[in-house]
Amino acid sequence: MTTQTLHVIGGGLVGSLLSIFLARRGFQVELHEARSDMRREDIDAGRSINLVITSRGLKALEQVGLRRQALDIAVPVKGRMLHDIEGQTTFVPYGQREHEVINAISRGLLNVMLLDAAETYHNINMHFDQRCTGYDIESKTLMFNERDEVQADVVFATDGAFSAVRRAMLDQVMNFDYAQSFLDSGYKELLIPVAENSGYRIEKDALHIWPRGHYMLMALANTDGSFTCTLFFPYEGEQSFAALQSRQDVIEFFQQTFPDAVALMPTLAEDFADNPVGSLVTVKCNPWHVGGQALLLGDAAHALVPFFGQGMNCGFEDCFVLDQLMDSSDGDWARIFEQLNEQRKINADAIADMAVENYVEMRDTTADPVFQLKKQVGFELERRYPDRFIPRYSMVMFHPEISYAEARRRSEIQAGILDRLCRGITEPEQTDWAEAERLLAEYLN
Amino acid sequence: MTTQTLHVIGGGLVGSLLSIFLARRGFQVELHEARSDMRREDIDAGRSINLVITSRGLKALEQVGLRRQALDIAVPVKGRMLHDIEGQTTFVPYGQREHEVINAISRGLLNVMLLDAAETYHNINMHFDQRCTGYDIESKTLMFNERDEVQADVVFATDGAFSAVRRAMLDQVMNFDYAQSFLDSGYKELLIPVAENSGYRIEKDALHIWPRGHYMLMALANTDGSFTCTLFFPYEGEQSFAALQSRQDVIEFFQQTFPDAVALMPTLAEDFADNPVGSLVTVKCNPWHVGGQALLLGDAAHALVPFFGQGMNCGFEDCFVLDQLMDSSDGDWARIFEQLNEQRKINADAIADMAVENYVEMRDTTADPVFQLKKQVGFELERRYPDRFIPRYSMVMFHPEISYAEARRRSEIQAGILDRLCRGITEPEQTDWAEAERLLAEYLN
Numbered sequence: 001m002t003t004q005t006l007h008v009i010g011g012g013l014v015g016s017l018l019s020i021f022l023a024r025r026g027f028q029v030e031l032h033e034a035r036s037d038m039r040r041e042d043i044d045a046g047r048s049i050n051l052v053i054t055s056r057g058l059k060a061l062e063q064v065g066l067r068r069q070a071l072d073i074a075v076p077v078k079g080r081m082l083h084d085i086e087g088q089t090t091f092v093p094y095g096q097r098e099h100e101v102i103n104a105i106s107r108g109l110l111n112v113m114l115l116d117a118a119e120t121y122h123n124i125n126m127h128f129d130q131r132c133t134g135y136d137i138e139s140k141t142l143m144f145n146e147r148d149e150v151q152a153d154v155v156f157a158t159d160g161a162f163s164a165v166r167r168a169m170l171d172q173v174m175n176f177d178y179a180q181s182f183l184d185s186g187y188k189e190l191l192i193p194v195a196e197n198s199g200y201r202i203e204k205d206a207l208h209i210w211p212r213g214h215y216m217l218m219a220l221a222n223t224d225g226s227f228t229c230t231l232f233f234p235y236e237g238e239q240s241f242a243a244l245q246s247r248q249d250v251i252e253f254f255q256q257t258f259p260d261a262v263a264l265m266p267t268l269a270e271d272f273a274d275n276p277v278g279s280l281v282t283v284k285c286n287p288w289h290v291g292g293q294a295l296l297l298g299d300a301a302h303a304l305v306p307f308f309g310q311g312m313n314c315g316f317e318d319c320f321v322l323d324q325l326m327d328s329s330d331g332d333w334a335r336i337f338e339q340l341n342e343q344r345k346i347n348a349d350a351i352a353d354m355a356v357e358n359y360v361e362m363r364d365t366t367a368d369p370v371f372q373l374k375k376q377v378g379f380e381l382e383r384r385y386p387d388r389f390i391p392r393y394s395m396v397m398f399h400p401e402i403s404y405a406e407a408r409r410r411s412e413i414q415a416g417i418l419d420r421l422c423r424g425i426t427e428p429e430q431t432d433w434a435e436a437e438r439l440l441a442e443y444l445n
Numbered sequence: 446m447t448t449q450t451l452h453v454i455g456g457g458l459v460g461s462l463l464s465i466f467l468a469r470r471g472f473q474v475e476l477h478e479a480r481s482d483m484r485r486e487d488i489d490a491g492r493s494i495n496l497v498i499t500s501r502g503l504k505a506l507e508q509v510g511l512r513r514q515a516l517d518i519a520v521p522v523k524g525r526m527l528h529d530i531e532g533q534t535t536f537v538p539y540g541q542r543e544h545e546v547i548n549a550i551s552r553g554l555l556n557v558m559l560l561d562a563a564e565t566y567h568n569i570n571m572h573f574d575q576r577c578t579g580y581d582i583e584s585k586t587l588m589f590n591e592r593d594e595v596q597a598d599v600v601f602a603t604d605g606a607f608s609a610v611r612r613a614m615l616d617q618v619m620n621f622d623y624a625q626s627f628l629d630s631g632y633k634e635l636l637i638p639v640a641e642n643s644g645y646r647i648e649k650d651a652l653h654i655w656p657r658g659h660y661m662l663m664a665l666a667n668t669d670g671s672f673t674c675t676l677f678f679p680y681e682g683e684q685s686f687a688a689l690q691s692r693q694d695v696i697e698f699f700q701q702t703f704p705d706a707v708a709l710m711p712t713l714a715e716d717f718a719d720n721p722v723g724s725l726v727t728v729k730c731n732p733w734h735v736g737g738q739a740l741l742l743g744d745a746a747h748a749l750v751p752f753f754g755q756g757m758n759c760g761f762e763d764c765f766v767l768d769q770l771m772d773s774s775d776g777d778w779a780r781i782f783e784q785l786n787e788q789r790k791i792n793a794d795a796i797a798d799m800a801v802e803n804y805v806e807m808r809d810t811t812a813d814p815v816f817q818l819k820k821q822v823g824f825e826l827e828r829r830y831p832d833r834f835i836p837r838y839s840m841v842m843f844h845p846e847i848s849y850a851e852a853r854r855r856s857e858i859q860a861g862i863l864d865r866l867c868r869g870i871t872e873p874e875q876t877d878w879a880e881a882e883r884l885l886a887e888y889l890n
Contacts, residue, residue, distance in 0.1 A: 174724070177626050178625050179624035279619070
């Protein structure tokens, strides 16, 4: 029996991990990446280089023996540090348990680690500078760099939020459901550099947030002592990218709005002028596959906005589920792809919606006392009923055994319960625990 | 001052009416149509040739003096005739007033009438066999038949649900929101021919519906005595297009399910085999325009499923609103397009959603006694409070002064009121009218 050749489009995080999963099962993997080998070039500047990896992503890495290596290049983050307009800070932990941390990790370092690991497989061939620019479904032909045709019986498209393979499906697949939806805000990356003593200028083990209602600033530690900051900001309006035209506009706005941050950002005006404004898109589509010949995975199937830090984690979980499905019907791609579509689509939709909802929570309500009260009552409910009541954030981040769709369903019920319990009280101690027990028994069985 | 040249892409219903509106204001209009001149060719078979024109569409036609001509080729339809599985019929009027009728009209005849009317304008040039295949926004260049380039400062794209101009915007406009969503059902057109005595075989002034839960058959009169029938039917499943493979499958299924219809359809098996299955798509996008240089209108901006008969009516209303906006800022296209987008997008979204909802109503609930009861109580509420309570169907069809968005908002409140009033009763006479008055005062002020 000849070895089947599989084509993976995109050597980003999901594509390189997927290649490893496929190679471990003995397939010949041809991995096509649009950019040069990042291990021989500078990593793109101005992109979202800081990610978080959480339980779902780690579970997939563990399956291929790379969990430890990933954690070695990550910075554990224990909670959110909220910065108010006077520079006062409040720390809100992500969870109540020791292990309930998320891990800040550099996109570039993780990608390099995955490519290095992929290279150890003799049955993975990597092709760099091969941008996929088209796919003809009928003839099973991939097009690279608008010029080179490659025959491909089985294609795994992990070519990201603006996937060329998905684009081909939009043109060629009958009744293809497709939606791309942009937020009214974009983002710009800024920098808090390493301190003079080569340390961190603010707490490294917190996700720093400056929530300001319709916009926010965020900062996440890098391993080198610096922080990557991200300003999420409307395109248009009174306070917006459009309104900050001059260097002075920028400095004044930051001084008024993020006074404690601006003091840590010596290159603010230059960074603001030089770095591009990125857009924030949600993509949903269906189906994710063309029979047994092509499958979309990761951002290509479901681009998420970054506010739950689950883009990569969801893509890695796709790979994990695909691997499980290969156990039961190894090589019957049509069946595997259909099952994957069936199992993962509802979950990708759920995390896509929760990510948009989390944007509102992060920029808007994290500074709100009612939000803080509900967080505390929620934690206490979790302490009392650890199997019944788990906060949404915890389910998504720390409970990979609960699917995204189930996490969304349960958290909506929980939000209703917290609404009722927190009405008319100001301290967690005032909670009516008998009522809580009754509500949980009624709605969360 | 030289006359400005405007390019209209698509000489269908909306494009030809729009050309007239623009020509009346003195612009030079270049109308580009993909197909041959339908007045010199046979009209496409197998397409949805039967439409309804209602108040919104008629209002736009009236503005250009074509209302009477349209009604002359239409068949008034007073209500729904529901056919149950035994062939028993129930008539449900659309409204309580004489003029509350909808008008069945042939797409082909109406299009011919509009093209003829457009031809009377010396400042409209019609170009047939010119399929728009691309649009370069930067250079303001239209591409026709993948070959011929035309410079175009101002483009009105009325090139339908699969618009090439919209496609170009999807590729070239930053942060373009786009969604296409297909129903799980498709449709197939069938025929009830003219009776032997050249009359109609069933009531001509009703929309005939055979509601069967997950699918339905519909019939609408043509002026020649025949009826165009449409089967709306799932693609897959136990009762579906996929399940009806042989001629005998089709005949048996129709005999069991639509026994009174099948008796009137002598060419059923041939029509079923010959006519294609059409898909049912909703398209939403935003923005509808590129500055002042291009505007999407009609299906190109908002394709609707046909279950409220509002695709054309909504497109005609777009033209009417555009014309009003030209009054206040004649020639400032950027401003006009932005205002149109602002005003019409929410309304197009509302009718798109209501059209999908109406599918469920038509195939599923029209045969239900509770549905009939609510209809009757609704009509009585309208009789008692004609300015406060107007059934959704009536608002959409007979009240163009109520926008689609407002019709949707009010009808959702009304549905809640009807739910409460009809709980526990079986006859309209049992309605608690004092409670009705109280609910209306509370929720519909």
